[in-house]
Amino acid sequence: MQWRAAFLTAVLATTALGAGCVDPNGKLDEFLERSEPFRAQVATGACEGRVDASGDYLLAIATVVLPTAPVLFDATVTVDTTVDPWAITVAMQPLAVDGRANVGDVLTATGTVDADGRFDLDFGEITIPGAANAILVGTDAVATLTLAGCTNTAEFTCGTADGAISSPASIPLAGSTYGAIAVDGDLTTADPVALCPTE
Amino acid sequence: MKWLWALAALVPMLSPPAQASGLLAVRFGGEHGHPTTSNPTAIYFNPAGMSLMGGTRLMLDGTFAWRSLTYTRDPGAIDNVLADPNVGTGTPEGDGVAANSGEGHLFNLVGSPFAAIVTDFGVEGLGVGLGFYVPFGGSSSFDQVDASDAFPGAKDGPQRWWAIDGTLRALYFTGAVSYRFPDLRLSVGAGLNVVLTQMATVRARNSDGTDHLVSNGTIQEGRALIDVSSVDVAISAGIIWEPVDGFYLGLSYQSQPGFGTSKLTGDTTLVFGATPSAAVEPTPSEFYNGWPDVWRLGGRYTVPKAWEVRLFGELARWSSMYEHCLLNSTITPRACKGDPPPGKIVLVPRRWEDTFALRAGGSYWVSDAVELYLGAGWDGNAIPDSTVDPGLYDNDKVSVAVGGRFSLLDESLIVSVTYTQLFYPDRTVAPRQHLPGATTGDIASLGFSAPERDPDAAGKYEHAIGVLDVSVEARF
Numbered sequence: 001m002q003w004r005a006a007f008l009t010a011v012l013a014t015t016a017l018g019a020g021c022v023d024p025n026g027k028l029d030e031f032l033e034r035s036e037p038f039r040a041q042v043a044t045g046a047c048e049g050r051v052d053a054s055g056d057y058l059l060a061i062a063t064v065v066l067p068t069a070p071v072l073f074d075a076t077v078t079v080d081t082t083v084d085p086w087a088i089t090v091a092m093q094p095l096a097v098d099g100r101a102n103v104g105d106v107l108t109a110t111g112t113v114d115a116d117g118r119f120d121l122d123f124g125e126i127t128i129p130g131a132a133n134a135i136l137v138g139t140d141a142v143a144t145l146t147l148a149g150c151t152n153t154a155e156f157t158c159g160t161a162d163g164a165i166s167s168p169a170s171i172p173l174a175g176s177t178y179g180a181i182a183v184d185g186d187l188t189t190a191d192p193v194a195l196c197p198t199e
Numbered sequence: 200m201k202w203l204w205a206l207a208a209l210v211p212m213l214s215p216p217a218q219a220s221g222l223l224a225v226r227f228g229g230e231h232g233h234p235t236t237s238n239p240t241a242i243y244f245n246p247a248g249m250s251l252m253g254g255t256r257l258m259l260d261g262t263f264a265w266r267s268l269t270y271t272r273d274p275g276a277i278d279n280v281l282a283d284p285n286v287g288t289g290t291p292e293g294d295g296v297a298a299n300s301g302e303g304h305l306f307n308l309v310g311s312p313f314a315a316i317v318t319d320f321g322v323e324g325l326g327v328g329l330g331f332y333v334p335f336g337g338s339s340s341f342d343q344v345d346a347s348d349a350f351p352g353a354k355d356g357p358q359r360w361w362a363i364d365g366t367l368r369a370l371y372f373t374g375a376v377s378y379r380f381p382d383l384r385l386s387v388g389a390g391l392n393v394v395l396t397q398m399a400t401v402r403a404r405n406s407d408g409t410d411h412l413v414s415n416g417t418i419q420e421g422r423a424l425i426d427v428s429s430v431d432v433a434i435s436a437g438i439i440w441e442p443v444d445g446f447y448l449g450l451s452y453q454s455q456p457g458f459g460t461s462k463l464t465g466d467t468t469l470v471f472g473a474t475p476s477a478a479v480e481p482t483p484s485e486f487y488n489g490w491p492d493v494w495r496l497g498g499r500y501t502v503p504k505a506w507e508v509r510l511f512g513e514l515a516r517w518s519s520m521y522e523h524c525l526l527n528s529t530i531t532p533r534a535c536k537g538d539p540p541p542g543k544i545v546l547v548p549r550r551w552e553d554t555f556a557l558r559a560g561g562s563y564w565v566s567d568a569v570e571l572y573l574g575a576g577w578d579g580n581a582i583p584d585s586t587v588d589p590g591l592y593d594n595d596k597v598s599v600a601v602g603g604r605f606s607l608l609d610e611s612l613i614v615s616v617t618y619t620q621l622f623y624p625d626r627t628v629a630p631r632q633h634l635p636g637a638t639t640g641d642i643a644s645l646g647f648s649a650p651e652r653d654p655d656a657a658g659k660y661e662h663a664i665g666v667l668d669v670s671v672e673a674r675f
Binding site: 021022023024025026027028031032034035036037038039064065066067068135136139166167168169170171172174175 | 288307338339340351352354355363364365366399400401406407414415417418419422424426468469470471472473474475476478479480482526527530539541542543544650
């Protein structure tokens with residue numbers, strides 16, 4: 001019957017109605033476009049050649065979560081130039097936000113140094129004690145961490161930090177940076193630098 | 200289950216506005232959608248009603264609604280106002296405060312389908328039905344606003360911390376059976392629902408749950424895009440007793456999808472602080488949501504083709520919506536509890552409350568073919584002041600409905616039209632207190648833990664919904 005055909009047509013038409021304007025993906029893309037000039041352009045610095053960067057450093061990691069509150073470490077860099085490629089070991093002791101006393105366990109990673117000075121260090125899963133967590137003081141943070149940079153000079157090294165925080169919240173670290181300035185003795189007064197200088 | 204997703208894809212943005220308590224959105228059937236109904240909407244309201252009439256009936260119902268919501272954020276809700284925009288983490292005075300408060304508005308038109316077929320297969324007293332509909336859900340798409348270019352997130356409006364664009368809905372695919380025992384004047388029914396729950400939403404979000412716009416002059420405001428779904432099972436059951444001719448009493452129950460908290464899986468895309476765009480990637484994630492179970496009780500007295508009165512109530516146990524928990528599903532172990540909860544991405548306190556609703560109505564037949572009806576009701580509020588926000592809004596509300604049902608083609612085609620206006624009183628929520636020296640609002644005094652921090656949604660809410668329900672029922 002004709003009316004039954006019309007009825008079924010109406011079923012399909014009504015089912016197609018309501019395709020509204022809710023577009024979460026589009027709204028995210030618009031935000032990324034609008035905010036692009038405000039986003040970090042991570043400077044990694046040019047790798048100009050390897051140097052023996054062995055020594056003690058004040059290493060600062062500026063997370064993308066809160067770059068103005070870098071997490072600080074007393075870092076000992078050891079470069080073995082007797083092997084090819086050179087081997088690099090970094091041992092980082094977390095420092096308390098207040099007073100920069102040593103807290104928690106030393107974090108260690110080993111890698112190789114390319115001919116242009118480039119290196120990658122994978123620290124695996126680490127724990128930053130609450131006293132050293134500058135982002136949320138007092139709360140332990142668990143994260144995976146890698147550092148990538150260059151050994152251009154024995155006074156300063158810098159690059160990117162990557163990985164992900166898994167506790168107290170799940171937060172990707174992509175876009176984070178680190179810097180390490182050589183110190184001779186007193187770590188408590190040195191000014192931390194947590195990113196490579198922009199050109 | 201691929202056919203479920205294919206059918207869902209046919210209705211890409213169908214989602215009713217929340218128009219009853221909480222996110223309960225059932226208005227299909229108009230004034231004839233209730234726990235003693237005999238039309239095919241009984242497949243949801245009370246499956247026992249499917250056996251009150253014989254034959255084969257196919258019903259298509261469209262609920263078309265307009266929804267207006269204006270949220271005016273109180274500047275006192277801002278976590279931390281900065282005197283110097285380049286020093287500290289928070290919201291700079293002046294343009295920053297303007298970018299983080301004031302008016303956000305939406306005016307959305309939405310539609311929601313109901314389709315069901317009920318047949319007795321030629322067996323007197325039997326009713327077997329299949330149906331598809333959307334009883335729970337809400338969607339919102341807020342207008343963009345004029346805002347300072349210095350704060351790129353502000354264009355999405357001051358409500359952006361809770362909703363920019365989003366949908367949360369449950370699509371039901373139901374099979375149900377009913378039988379009427381004539382000697383007992385009793386009908387019983389039960390149904391099995393396959394429930395497809397979908398959530399796609401984007402909101403402003405900071406990693407620490409604050410509303411900070413900048414940190415020492417660097418952008419701090421981020422975004423969270425959540426796109427998750429689940430398939431769960433739910434059941435329903437009901438009885439209808441007709442103690443005397445024309446007088447029906449009905450009681451029905453709809454279980455929670457998944458019989459508890461549902462786990463939705465999918466991806467979450469997080470943009471925190473100054474994360475470079477190239478580093479933005481989706482994270483596999485799990486979202487935990489608790490739909491309510493619903494009890495309905497009602498009665499009607501009918502003098503055929505003359506008049507009818509109806510009274511029914513509803514208890515929706517929205518206390519199931521205790522929190523919304525989003526976890527990174529690549530982290531093991533992970534949980535919504537703990538201090539901090541392992542794998543937590545976002546933990547939003549809901550603390551919703553059970554709600555009651557009461558509706559009454561009556562019909563008058565001006566002729567054998569034309570029934571006119573009126574209805575009115577009251578629905579309770581599920582969301583306390585401490586967790587109400589513009590993304591999932593509710594309040595006490597009063598509804599008034601008017602409509603008619605028209606029999607055509609010798610009662611083989613029934614057309615119904617109902618308009619319902621829902622009146623929400625304005626709601627004003629006071630800002631959280633700020634403890635001396637604190638850079639965030641106090642949530643501990645509200646009973647929330649630190650991982651549950653979410654920006655303060657204090658301010659004024661002005662809400663209204665109008666619903667046009669049109670249905671066509673073919674009797675074969």
